[in-house]
Amino acid sequence: MFAFYNSNITMIYSSELIKGTLKTIVLKLLSDNNRMYGYEITQKVKELTGDKIQITEGALYPTLHALESDGLLSVETEFIGKRVRKYYSLSTSGKQKSQEKISELADFMNTMKYLLDIKTA
Amino acid sequence: MFAFYNSNITMIYSSELIKGTLKTIVLKLLSDNNRMYGYEITQKVKELTGDKIQITEGALYPTLHALESDGLLSVETEFIGKRVRKYYSLSTSGKQKSQEKISELADFMNTMKYLLDIKTA
């Protein structure tokens, strides 16, 4: 057996950290890319994070559906050969929401950075 | 009615962001402070974050119990007058775990900062 199985050579973040950030990540990517489909989003995140963040399909697709039913995304279904592909893009309210969520997360991270760095002794 | 009800004058982060960071926050505070009790932790976090992060008791106490049963924390019960107070401090493995979780979160935040800032167009 290999002892490297759970090593940090490629550190994948413990899943709980991703929680709560997924919607923001999706909205951010869509605000930069006009339109994307689900599988593309998973690959883009992997690529941009050097495999550190891997979005599972079980998490992504329900999230996309939720964002859509909240009116933040619009969808266009296309066929590549016989295979379906669903392109998502931000609606007007989605663009606004996107900015809000990005700001909030950026602010939160500053706060967390402060919390982690300070010595409170 | 007041329109300021949900305003951002004092922006409290949407709760989903806190998820997954609570254990790390607790471990960090304990690594800086030798020993602390639950209520003190909630107040310290409020103070350090300018009320932006408010840890609820319903989240904190179960978390402290979980960290304790994982052997990361040890407890000393004291009485202030007639009122009980439970002081928590890091065990040896808790100190190690604390460092790991802090590193992971710091790394995660760098990754997220990159993800949020970059333009992928």
Place this chain on the structure above:
DNA sequence: AACTATGCATAACATTCTTATGTATGTTTG
């Protein structure tokens, strides 16, 4: 006397993931 703060605890519920499973097409490789 009433209200607020300190200090613990737990239970019902909600949210949001993971893991597993399902279906189907397209591409690469031994």
Place this chain on the structure above:
DNA sequence: CAAACATACATAAGAATGTTATGCATAGTT
């Protein structure tokens, strides 16, 4: 050319981890 891998969607059961509500009790403030 068969098997394996990659692309592409979807959903359901279960786990994890919060919120909200409630409960109890003591201490301080108005």
